[in-house]
Amino acid sequence: MVNGSAAAADGTPGPVVRVPVSLRVNGAERRIEVDTRTSLLDALRDALGLTGTKKGCDQGQCGACTVHLDGKRVLSCLTLAASADGRDVRTIEGLERDDGAPHPMQEAFARHDALQCGYCTPGQIMSAVALIEEGRAGSDDEVREFMSGNLCRCGAYPHIVDAIRDVATGGRRA
């Protein structure tokens, strides 16, 4: 049993409790020590310097913080770093090819102008990559339904759907 040392039991704010966390992030083993309250999102951004993953609402509603955990898309703002110990994390920084070329989904987002301010884009792209792996990009309607966890306040949705369908159909969509 993993055990972080005890906080005050009388209801007063206890002392900070720190725990060691090992993560495999974009293929590299990373070891950090975090406050038990630290989200995976804050650990990625603040402890590991991977600021591509964005903090939008920090309450699980907007999808800007989407990463892949053990291959599944999840919200890093509602994942405790301590609970992710030992797991495999993939972020937007891990998408590029070995030769430094962008991932096809990144290229499609650029080609289709699928963003305005760009703040939600890393989350959109991580969700979009997962959506194709899940086999949920069979129609525009299906893409809309299974991208519903990623909000874009600029309203770039039509071009986001175009970009994803482009990748899903192997570039047969202009």
Next chain:
Amino acid sequence: MRSFAYVRAGTVEEAVAAAAADPEAAYLAGGTTQVDLMRDEVFRPARLVDITRLPLRGVERRDDGGGVLVVGALTTMEELAAHGDVTTRLPLVREALLRGASPQLRHMATVGGNLLQRTRCRYYRDPSTACNKRAPGTGCAALDGHHRMHAVLGTSPHCIATHPSDLAVALLALDAAVRVHGPDGERAVPLGEFYRTPGSTPHVENALTHGELITHLEIPLLPPEARSGYLKVRDRASYEFALASVAAALVVDEDGRIRSARLALGGVGTVPWRVPRAEELLRGARPDDDVLRAAAEAALSGAEGRPDNAFKIGLGRRAVVRMLGALARGEEPDGAARGEGR
């Protein structure tokens, strides 16, 4: 967020012992409710017992009776929705799961945690307001506040918060049960006896005592000839809680009469709301408009609306008629092709 000690349990017994030993301990599974409410200081546990590594993930089929799915409590919503028997034999469960939350949340959220998720009442989630569920005795700010999303069935003068789970509504209609492991051993609780209406103790939401852990769900399969579905009416097409929802299953005989009916409502009750009286009205009847309207009337019987949520009574009735009518005709209530998985 209050600081907390963190322990990761390797076995169910270890988890239960760690939680039972500390009255301020709480379990952590998918975290989608737990972490959110801790950040808002609605939950302030001194210790989190992380149960995510317990061997409680996966679905097994037991072939007693008509067949029962024994679902590990840590199975995610996406995993259960994708299971073969759920797809073929329990469309109402699959639809309830896939119409809940977002894909990311469904990959995180466990089915055990889903049944324990907390109300979306904005006052419950805001510690600066009065809420008998969060802080017993402080009153209910929703009664004369914003209550468009709130319940019309099972309410009390102390609380009108809606239970938010879709899955629980489908499981209630199926007579599912939860298996619980606690400091005093194991027990099974039928879902129909699990949830508590608020009465004068809105903070008591279910039958669990401190330290008890849901380890499995037991979900009876419907007979192969049953038709079932989950209709969810909401303010936007996806990623939204229900204003009103209906889980229903019908077996219709060759002569057009209903042999058996199951009906439960979500979005309108303080707890998932089964309606035995409506099921009785349907049994043996032909599903014509009068019968469906009578069932809908029975389903919302006793409902009490307030200025901003009284619309839910009529909405709930219409949703019942639409769902039952679609099942009787072998159609989809929302026009989607069955099996599309929306």
